[in-house]
Amino acid sequence: MHDLAPLTPLGAASPRTDRIGALVIREVTERALASVTCRRGQDAGFAHAATRLFGITPPAPGRWAESGDWSLIWTGPDQWFAEAPFESHEEIARIVKDGFGPSASITEQTDGWVRFDIEGPTVIELMERLCPLPTRRMETGAATRSIIEHMGCLVICRSAGVRFSLIAPRSFAGSLHHALVAAAHSIA
């Protein structure tokens, strides 16, 4: 029998937290992730199943929304990421597929990505050094994909001006962490 120990995207046994000046940069591993894509011509069945499973209609382009355990993030036309606690939703793809049936295509994403939550009164100064998005004008509930130092990143505004989540491909974990820490030191 293999006895494999789980590793975080940064390669440690437990998620990393950095406190630099007024900023907290936290590696987040407690959320499961799946992509949800509406199949062509299935819009009515998809909307019905989404409301039944998540308790909300999927957010409009450029937005994210939450309800209970779930958060839904718009990632492209007819396509969302669904997030839920890993502890209770380790089999998130099966749970979401059971809820949608043939109206959606679901792909497990949990270990494919790294998520950093950045929080603090200088979070806008940090984002303005890293990302072309107008983060100062982003409202709570905004979510969109953009670039940070050439890496494609989902930027999610959890609380306007104070807290953002960044989701990037897992293999970029070290590079993105380096970019965040270097920029945070430059304004600390």
Add this chain to the structure above:
Amino acid sequence: MLIPHPLLGPRDSQEFTYLGDARLIDRPDGLAEGALDLFHDYLYLRDNPAGLHQELWFHEQGDRSWLVVTRDTRTHEIVGAELASDVARARGRSK
């Protein structure tokens, strides 16, 4: 330069990659009479206007949608942007 994305509003052009003339949407039917000539023209012949030009841009570092962007080649002014899927459907394509 900012691209007015039809779903997401103004976005930095560094999030996009450029393909070329939007007439690439009108791919000929490979089984039609004279398909060889049609594909020759489709592949090699382009207009090179001094003025408004419709071109395909890909929001690669964004929502990955294809856009038809209308740009003035003399000034680089972006006059408009539409989803390429909407343009293709308006021309009778099914997807």
